[in-house]
Amino acid sequence: MLLEIADLQVHYGKIEAIKGLSLQVDEGEIVTLIGSNGAGKTTTLKTISGLRRPTAGSIVFDGQDITKLAGHRRVQLGLCQAPEGRGIFPGMTVLENLEMGAYIRGKPPAADLDRAFSLFPRLAERRRQQGGTLSGGEQQMLAIGRALMAHPKLLLLDEPSMGLAPLIVTQIFAILREINNSGTTILLVEQNASSALQLSDRAYLLETGRVVMSGAAHDLLYEPAVRDAYLGAAPQPEERTDTS
Amino acid sequence: MHAFVTQFWPSTIDGLTIGSIYGLIALGYTLVYGVLRLINFAHSEVFMVGTFASLFTLHGLGITHAETGFALVGVLILMGLAGMAGSGITAVVLERVAYRPLRKRGSSRLAALISAIGASFFLQEVFALRYGRDLLSFPPLMNKTVLFHIGSGQVRADKVLVVVAALVMALALDRFVNGSRLGRGVRATAQDPDTAVLMGVNIDRIVMITFLVGGMMAGVAAMLYGNYFELTQYNVGFLLGIKAFTAAVLGGIGNIRGALLGGLTLGLIENYGGSVFGAQWKDVIAFTVLVLVLMVRPTGLLGEKLTRARA
Ligand SMILES: Nc1ncnc2c1ncn2[C@@H]1O[C@H](COP(=O)(O)OP(=O)(O)O)[C@@H](O)[C@H]1O
Ligand SMILES: [Mg+2]
Numbered sequence: 001m002l003l004e005i006a007d008l009q010v011h012y013g014k015i016e017a018i019k020g021l022s023l024q025v026d027e028g029e030i031v032t033l034i035g036s037n038g039a040g041k042t043t044t045l046k047t048i049s050g051l052r053r054p055t056a057g058s059i060v061f062d063g064q065d066i067t068k069l070a071g072h073r074r075v076q077l078g079l080c081q082a083p084e085g086r087g088i089f090p091g092m093t094v095l096e097n098l099e100m101g102a103y104i105r106g107k108p109p110a111a112d113l114d115r116a117f118s119l120f121p122r123l124a125e126r127r128r129q130q131g132g133t134l135s136g137g138e139q140q141m142l143a144i145g146r147a148l149m150a151h152p153k154l155l156l157l158d159e160p161s162m163g164l165a166p167l168i169v170t171q172i173f174a175i176l177r178e179i180n181n182s183g184t185t186i187l188l189v190e191q192n193a194s195s196a197l198q199l200s201d202r203a204y205l206l207e208t209g210r211v212v213m214s215g216a217a218h219d220l221l222y223e224p225a226v227r228d229a230y231l232g233a234a235p236q237p238e239e240r241t242d243t244s
Numbered sequence: 245m246h247a248f249v250t251q252f253w254p255s256t257i258d259g260l261t262i263g264s265i266y267g268l269i270a271l272g273y274t275l276v277y278g279v280l281r282l283i284n285f286a287h288s289e290v291f292m293v294g295t296f297a298s299l300f301t302l303h304g305l306g307i308t309h310a311e312t313g314f315a316l317v318g319v320l321i322l323m324g325l326a327g328m329a330g331s332g333i334t335a336v337v338l339e340r341v342a343y344r345p346l347r348k349r350g351s352s353r354l355a356a357l358i359s360a361i362g363a364s365f366f367l368q369e370v371f372a373l374r375y376g377r378d379l380l381s382f383p384p385l386m387n388k389t390v391l392f393h394i395g396s397g398q399v400r401a402d403k404v405l406v407v408v409a410a411l412v413m414a415l416a417l418d419r420f421v422n423g424s425r426l427g428r429g430v431r432a433t434a435q436d437p438d439t440a441v442l443m444g445v446n447i448d449r450i451v452m453i454t455f456l457v458g459g460m461m462a463g464v465a466a467m468l469y470g471n472y473f474e475l476t477q478y479n480v481g482f483l484l485g486i487k488a489f490t491a492a493v494l495g496g497i498g499n500i501r502g503a504l505l506g507g508l509t510l511g512l513i514e515n516y517g518g519s520v521f522g523a524q525w526k527d528v529i530a531f532t533v534l535v536l537v538l539m540v541r542p543t544g545l546l547g548e549k550l551t552r553a554r555a
Contacts, residue, residue, distance in 0.1 A: 072441050087438070089439070106425060
């Protein structure tokens with residue numbers, strides 16, 4: 001098990017945002033957390049990354065209990081997140097943003113930059129442009145490329161499709177598949193449940209800080225409760241991407 | 245207006261000299277504000293400690309008359325190092341004792357501000373009780389040689405030293421912030437602290453380095469001030485600190501190049517103004533500038549560059 005969260009509770013002041021959440025991510029998987037606005041998805045990812053302290057529960061990553069470990073140390077263990085809203089450093093160039101991804105390793109080797117630029121050729125064209133002036137889709141690509149620069153064992157992604165045109169979302173999800181195929185485990189948070197479930201191996205459905213359903217992503221995709229609440233229309237079988 | 249014309253070159257030279265000192269101190273305000281969004285009101289005392297450290301170095305070396313040549317250079321370097329150490333260490337301790345505990349508890353910015361003012365009084369009183377409340381004079385270290393004239397203005401060696409040293413330090417700081425890995429960590433923390441953590445940046449370490457570097461800049465300013473004015477006092481930082489803060493706001497608080505530009509601009513404005521209205525009006529002019537900038541253009545001349553992310 002690469003990531004194992006048990007009975008996690010997280011509070012904002014007196015408000016309990018996560019109410020005893022358990023989940024696992026196995027090496028090589030793509031796991032999705034779906035749920036509507038305010039369900040606690042972002043809080044979960046922030047707690048995994050160490051931006052928030054849980055009030056109870058434990059987080060074990062790669063065999064090590066990291067519940068109390070400082071956030072920046074978790075990156076060294078192989079956890080890296082592309083946060084909600086992308087978190088691009090607006091006053092840094094695309095290149096500098098990518099270099100920030102490799103901060104823990106000092107100056108990144110050219111091969112790493114080449115990899116990011118080959119995954120996202122758009123970034124190569126804009127390498128000298130300030131991060132704050134990129135389009136939403138480009139910023140998302142930069143956020144993912146930057147997170148990869150840390151060589152994570154587990155890549156955390158918080159709503160990479162947020163605010164993006166469907167065509168860009170399709171592109172980004174295809175690249176996530178490619179990243180996973182080359183050996184990076186992914187924990188994905190999405191409101192865009194349909195695309196996310198089609199990409200993932202397994203999924204957890206969150207409601208008000210609790211897991212209310214979990215299982216193979218394929219099963220959740222055809223679960224009536226999920227379909228009604230999160231998918232709108234049922235996907236047609238021919239729309240499904242090949243997840244083999 | 246006639247005085248403005250006749251005094252133009254002397255005012256310019258004096259304005260650039262004092263402006264360089266404002267600029268160096270302003271760098272500390274701007275760096276800390278950029279990273280923590282905190283006005284470190286005790287930064288004026290960080291500077292004050294640097295002047296005492298410089299003075300004690302001269303006492304320790306037994307300097308009683310002006311030096312020349314290599315001896316002068318050596319003493320100036322030692323004085324600068326002592327100023328940087330005194331101010332840098334003070335700034336780091338200040339952060340640990342007065343700010344970090346509040347930051348860890350998620351206290352409001354107002355709490356940090358009050359803590360800053362408390363720390364400022366504390367340091368002033370400690371130095372007043374230990375070294376008295378009177379002006380302390382520096383032994384004359386450097387001959388005030390006139391190197392050349394520009395119009396009616398005399399370009400003196402000690403003034404040239406101030407301006408050149410300030411420019412060199414500001415350039416070095418710019419290189420550090422924009423060219424080094426740690427500097428990139430400083431910028432990342434200023435622009436988006438949460439994302440910086442996600443990239444593996446140790447925020448506590450960056451904050452410490454920010455205070456250290458800002459303190460060291462104030463330490464260099466302290467050495468230059470001591471060498472130029474040959475005086476210090478427990479409250480020497482008070483007026484200078486507010487002026488430097490004005491310079492930081494004028495240049496665009498959070499903006500490193502702006503701090504130096506703001507310092508030089510403020511120095512020139514108050515000296516040109518002083519030549520017209522009389523030197524006793526300099527402080528009034530400086531604070532009028534502060535009020536006007538805050539009213540008309542609160543982002544300053546160059547804007548909040550370091551911190552653009554969190555306006
Ligand atoms: N900074 C905060 N302060 C107080 N409450 C918060 C904060 N961030 C999130 N919450 C609350 O925690 C709950 C979960 O939020 P979040 O994790 O952002 O949900 P999601 O990402 O699933 O939309 C919500 O009820 C939200 O209002
Ligand atoms: Mg969210």
